[in-house]
Amino acid sequence: MSMLSFAKKLADYTSKTMSKDPGKMLLWTGTLGWILSSAAQITAIQLNHKIPKDQKKFMFPQEMADAVINIGCFFAITQCCTALGKNLVKSGKLSTPAIRKYLDGIKNPEIANKIKNNTLNIDEHLLKLKPGENPKVSKEFEANYDKLFSGVSFIASTTGSVIGGNLLTPVLRNKFASNRQKQGIAEDKSRLLLEAQRPVLPMQNDFDSKKRKAVNPANAYSASVYPPSGSMKI
Amino acid sequence: MIVSVNSNNIGKSTASFKGAAPKTYVIKSEKTQKAIEWMGGLSSPANRFIMGVTALATQPWIELQNKDVDEKTRNMSCARICAKIIAGTTVGVIVRSLSIKSIKNFTRSPEELKKLAEAGKKVSKWHTALIPSNMTPQAFAESGKFVSKHRNALGTIIGVGIGLFTNFALDVPITNLLTNVFVDKVNKNDARKLKNQSNNLKGGN
Numbered sequence: 001m002s003m004l005s006f007a008k009k010l011a012d013y014t015s016k017t018m019s020k021d022p023g024k025m026l027l028w029t030g031t032l033g034w035i036l037s038s039a040a041q042i043t044a045i046q047l048n049h050k051i052p053k054d055q056k057k058f059m060f061p062q063e064m065a066d067a068v069i070n071i072g073c074f075f076a077i078t079q080c081c082t083a084l085g086k087n088l089v090k091s092g093k094l095s096t097p098a099i100r101k102y103l104d105g106i107k108n109p110e111i112a113n114k115i116k117n118n119t120l121n122i123d124e125h126l127l128k129l130k131p132g133e134n135p136k137v138s139k140e141f142e143a144n145y146d147k148l149f150s151g152v153s154f155i156a157s158t159t160g161s162v163i164g165g166n167l168l169t170p171v172l173r174n175k176f177a178s179n180r181q182k183q184g185i186a187e188d189k190s191r192l193l194l195e196a197q198r199p200v201l202p203m204q205n206d207f208d209s210k211k212r213k214a215v216n217p218a219n220a221y222s223a224s225v226y227p228p229s230g231s232m233k234i
Numbered sequence: 235m236i237v238s239v240n241s242n243n244i245g246k247s248t249a250s251f252k253g254a255a256p257k258t259y260v261i262k263s264e265k266t267q268k269a270i271e272w273m274g275g276l277s278s279p280a281n282r283f284i285m286g287v288t289a290l291a292t293q294p295w296i297e298l299q300n301k302d303v304d305e306k307t308r309n310m311s312c313a314r315i316c317a318k319i320i321a322g323t324t325v326g327v328i329v330r331s332l333s334i335k336s337i338k339n340f341t342r343s344p345e346e347l348k349k350l351a352e353a354g355k356k357v358s359k360w361h362t363a364l365i366p367s368n369m370t371p372q373a374f375a376e377s378g379k380f381v382s383k384h385r386n387a388l389g390t391i392i393g394v395g396i397g398l399f400t401n402f403a404l405d406v407p408i409t410n411l412l413t414n415v416f417v418d419k420v421n422k423n424d425a426r427k428l429k430n431q432s433n434n435l436k437g438g439n
Contacts, residue, residue, distance in 0.1 A: 007340070007363040011384075014391060015366035019384040022274065026281050029390045033397060040401040094259050096267055118257060146379070148261075150274030158281050166289045170296045170315075178302035 020146075023082040023153030030161055031075045038067030062180060069172050070165075077164030078157055085156025089149045092120050098144045106135045275379070277386035278393065279330040286323025293319065309420045317412030318405075325404045329396050334389030340364040341385055343375035364388055 018025035042063045045056060088094035092103050092115060103120075106112050114120040122145060126137050261267055297312045342350070342361045351357050365374045366384070374381065 004359055004363055007360075008367055010391070011364040011366050011388065012368070014387050015368075015384055018387040018391075019380060022277065022383065022386070025387045025390060026278060029278060029394050030281075032391075033394045036394065036398045037401055040398060044402070044406075088259075093257060094261070096261050100258070100260050147271045147274055148267075150379075150383070151270030151272070152274075154273045154276055154281070155270070158284050161281065161285055162288045165285060166292050167296075170293050174296070174300045174302065178300070181303075 021086075021153055022150055023086060023157035026154070026157040026161070027075070027078050027082050030078065030157075030165075031071060034071045034074055035067075038063070038070060042067065065176065066173060069176060070169055073169045073172060074161065074164045077168060078160035081160030081163070082153065082157045085152045086149070089145075089152050090121050090123055091118060092122060093118070094148070094152065096144060096148055099141065099148065102138070102141045108135050111135060275382070277330075277334065278390035279327045279334070282323060282326040282330060286319055286326070289319045289323070290316065309424075310417060313416035313420055314409075314413045317409045317416055320412055321405050321408035325400050325408070326397070329400055330390055330393040333393035333396060334386055337364060337385045337389040337392070341374065341381070341388075342371065344371050345375070347371070 018028065042060065045051060045059050045063060051059065092099070095103065103115055106115065111120070111125055114125060120126075126135070127142065127145075129135075129137055261270070293315050294312045297315050298308055300308060300311070303311070340360060340363045347357050347361060350361070362371050365371055369377070374384075
């Protein structure tokens with residue numbers, strides 16, 4: 001596939017899926033951003049030759065767990081907020097006087113019934129109607145609806161991102177990091193206790209201090225070295 | 235039941251909640267309507283900026299409230315998160331903005347193509363490469379707000395891709411640089427506090 005046809009396909013895909021819906025675009029590009037950012041962090045650890053292999057064994061799953069928390073939390077909360085905001089507008093539950101006036105004036109019994117029963121989907125039931133079909137959808141209504149939909153979609157998506165990415169994620173991440181640290185320290189203590197019970201050979205003394213750090217890499221990379229640095233995407 | 239929403243009665247709904255929320259909200263305030271319309275025109279750089287500002291307002295506080303680690307770790311963590319937010323937001327906003335701007339070059343209108351040709355520049359297929367194939371350049375140029383929305387969406391997608399490289403090339407070194415600056419400040423503050431405390435003790439004796 002040539003670069004030009006790839007560009008055309010990208011443009012077609014974007015126009016079909018995201019161009020009309022800023023909330024959806026922000027949700028998916030935000031999530032993609034988190035995935036790429038996490039991938040960069042994990043790759044950085046794997047490619048860093050200064051980090052010993054046994055420490056990588058600890059840091060790799062830790063970064064993976066971080067990535068799952070970051071991506072999962074961001075996606076779940078943003079998705080919920082965006083869907084809620086969009087559904088309020090699509091169903092006509094949240095509207096402006098101009099939109100309300102149009103909806104209240106619909107004579108088509110099927111659509112009027114849907115409005116009455118709160119089952120209306122403006123996208124599906126009104127905007128996809130062909131010219132000549134009842135009710136007639138004016139350009140003015142379409143423009144008003146588009147303004148409200150885009151605005152609410154952006155607000156809902158941004159609110160979700162802030163709650164998910166800036167409030168919930170750092171709290172969960174800190175809890176996870178401190179639990180992991182405590183677990184590491186406890187494991188290390190029990191191993192050191194076992195080692196202390198073994199007879200020590202004279203040549204082993206110098207080796208021991210290095211070995212203690214290597215017993216559990218969680219301690220070598222404890223909070224003082226790699227503090228829980230929050231969850232901000234870089 | 236219809237409840238009108240405007241800047242005077244948000245949060246003071248007059249609806250009776252007998253087992254269910256009110257069914258319809260009408261935004262009557264023109265200011266609120268205009269604010270919503272304006273936000274609909276914003277895109278990912280604005281979203282990234284809002285994320286950054288709110289992150290700077292909340293995350294350092296969350297880090298400082300983390301009682302599971304000692305004070306030194308909390309301060310270090312706070313310094314690092316501030317550096318990460320500033321670096322990430324600055325680079326993120328700039329990359330997304332430039333990326334959206336650059337999309338304009340690939341979604342030219344017939345008038346712009348004409349101007350290019352008049353200026354003696356070569357017009358290629360690339361100048362309309364990112365216009366959806368079900369639209370002619372003319373129809374695209376006349377599609378109103380769809381033009382900016384399409385450019386925003388494409389620019390953001392490409393910006394996220396570019397972010398994969400800027401994460402390594404820009405964010406990481408800037409974050410490290412700022413972290414060192416902030417940690418130095420924290421250490422200097424700690425040293426000053428210790429000095430003041432020892433002076434007070436000496437004065438007391």
